Every structure is written in C-alpha cells, then in structure tokens.
Amino acid sequence: MINNENKNLKIAVFMGGISSEREISLKSGRAILKSLQRQGYNAFEVDLKEDNFLKAFSDNEYDLAYLALHGEFGEDGRVQAVLDILKKPYTGSGVTSSAIAMDKIYTKKIAESIGIRIAKNYNYPEEVENYPVIVKPAKEGSSFGIFICKNLEEIKAAFMKLGDTKKVIEEYIKGEELTAGVMNNESLGVLRIKYSNELYDYEAKYSNGGCTHEFPAKILKSAYDEAVLASLKIHKELGLEGISRSDFMLKDGKCYFLEVNTCPGMTETSLIPDLGKIKGYTFDDIVKKMVETFKSKKYSGKERVD
Numbered sequence: 001m002i003n004n005e006n007k008n009l010k011i012a013v014f015m016g017g018i019s020s021e022r023e024i025s026l027k028s029g030r031a032i033l034k035s036l037q038r039q040g041y042n043a044f045e046v047d048l049k050e051d052n053f054l055k056a057f058s059d060n061e062y063d064l065a066y067l068a069l070h071g072e073f074g075e076d077g078r079v080q081a082v083l084d085i086l087k088k089p090y091t092g093s094g095v096t097s098s099a100i101a102m103d104k105i106y107t108k109k110i111a112e113s114i115g116i117r118i119a120k121n122y123n124y125p126e127e128v129e130n131y132p133v134i135v136k137p138a139k140e141g142s143s144f145g146i147f148i149c150k151n152l153e154e155i156k157a158a159f160m161k162l163g164d165t166k167k168v169i170e171e172y173i174k175g176e177e178l179t180a181g182v183m184n185n186e187s188l189g190v191l192r193i194k195y196s197n198e199l200y201d202y203e204a205k206y207s208n209g210g211c212t213h214e215f216p217a218k219i220l221k222s223a224y225d226e227a228v229l230a231s232l233k234i235h236k237e238l239g240l241e242g243i244s245r246s247d248f249m250l251k252d253g254k255c256y257f258l259e260v261n262t263c264p265g266m267t268e269t270s271l272i273p274d275l276g277k278i279k280g281y282t283f284d285d286i287v288k289k290m291v292e293t294f295k296s297k298k299y300s301g302k303e304r305v306d
Helices: 004-008 022-038 055-059 078-086 095-102 104-113 152-162 202-206 221-237 271-278 283-294
Strands: 010-016 042-048 064-067 133-137 147-149 167-171 176-183 186-195 211-214 243-251 254-261 298-300 303-305
Touching: 010 022, 022 042, 022 283, 055 078, 064 078, 064 283, 078 095, 095 104, 104 221, 104 254, 133 152, 147 152, 152 167, 176 221, 176 271, 186 221, 186 271, 221 243, 221 254, 243 271, 271 283
Parallel strands: 010 042, 010 064
Antiparallel strands: 133 147, 133 167, 176 186, 176 243, 186 211, 243 254, 298 303
16 A cells, blocks of 8 residues: 555656667666556656756656666766755665766776676787677666677777777676676575577567576576675675666676676566566565665765665
8 A cells, every 4th residue: 555655755757868778768767657656656757868868857846766767877877966966865876886887897896806706807909818708888788789709800890889988898708697686785686597699689688589587597506696695795895775786697607797787677578577576576566665765865965875
C-alpha cells in the first residue's frame, strides 16, 4: 500500500539525454515511470534534449529526481552536480563517485589497487605486447564502439574511428561474461550472460533473442564468490550509492573486472531486474527501494548527506 505521504511525493523521472545511450535511457526511464505510477506515486516524465538540458532541472517542480540517464551527461557526475547546486534529492551515486566510475581507466586502477583482478591495460598502441586487444571508449556504455584488434594497424584504425574520445586498450580475454549487482551495499548476486555474437555488443544486449541471462550464474562457487566480493569492494571503495552493476569476464575459473555501472539499464532486457530476482525483488520492489533510499536526502553546504 502507498501512504498519503508517498502519494504527495512528486517524482520527476529524468531520461533521454544527449549521449549515445539516449534510446536505452528512454526505455529505462519509461519502464521506471510505469512502475512508479503503478505503485501510486505522483511521477512524470522529463525527456532531456539539447534545447532543455539545463532548464529542465530548474523549471520543473519535483521533490525527487529519479535518474534514468546513461552515459556522458547522465551518469558521469555532471547532472548530479546540477542537482546538488539546486539542492534537489536524486537517486544514485553522487558527483565524485559518478565521475570516477564513468572513467573505465581510473576505475580499473582503483580496482587493481584494492586487490581486484583486471585485464592488462596499455597506455599507448605501441606498448601492446600480445594480441588481440580490445579498444573501446573510456567513457561510454552499452558496448558502443568496441573493436577487437589483432595488430597495430587495426588499433590505429580503431583510434581513427573513435575520434578524440579517451580510449581504453586492454587485453582481450575470451571467456564468459558475468555481471554482479549491488543495491544499498547488499549483493544481489551474479548473473551469466550467454550470447552468440563474438562480443556482448549493442545488438546482443538489446535485440530480442540477442542473449539470455542465467541467474544465479551456474559457475564454480569460488568464481561466484569472487565476483560478489569484487562488486561489493568496488561499490564501497568508490563510495557508490543505490544500485551499481559490475561486469567481469570469467576465464579458467578466475574473474577479471571490466567496469562498474552507476546507473544500470532498467529495460525489459536489462540485467538489474533479473539480478534482483535472485534476492526475490520484483521490478517494482527495486524502483520503490530507490525512492525510499533517496527521497529524504538532505544537503549540508555543498554536499549531499544522509
């Protein structure tokens, strides 16, 4: 049951945005909005575009900003900074945590420093010792712009295609894709992703039948426990809040950390809803937990606090 206090809570679901992940954000946001309205919350949609990106946050009236934004100008700390300035409560991690987690290179350095196994990284194409390697943007998600490179010429070609964006060059680990969820510092468990494409790319993620989810993952207990522990460690080390999802490659019984997502997708094919099922949470349960967690966040000076 929804009490009167919650019915009076005005929730703006911010979605869309101006990153390459706009369409996925719209799907996530509308699924969240339907859940909120189904549960009796006073919620409405705000579609962020180039022409309203800043004024949408200041011109709308709302008590809580539910963020369903993916990629740059969404989960990289910039939107969070705007909301901090406006002293508006919002779901998910704060400015600094979001900014660090968005950068795969910084995040992996931190992960390695706290004992989490990562794939070998290279700073420059000329440093690569063993092929193949993966080249991808350091600050994009949804598997946009990923290249498997088998020689230096292919790396340079990938760099040309990616333009002036910051890039990751990492060892290509051919294994099984795992993801582990954390919600409010509680592990949601580990899921294994099965797909037929060479990579877990955009098509595999979002097309019907592109992949299947095995949850909980039927893997060695040692590997399962390693992914759980690593996801909790990176969540806590970066000071993440609400939901995070850490991605791994499993090879020879060992997990290799790839990245952490601070605003994971919430579409019908997304991973967090299935991870929640491991713990007995419905889609609506997850959405409600985020509202309950963040609706009463207060501000002391410039910093969001409990």
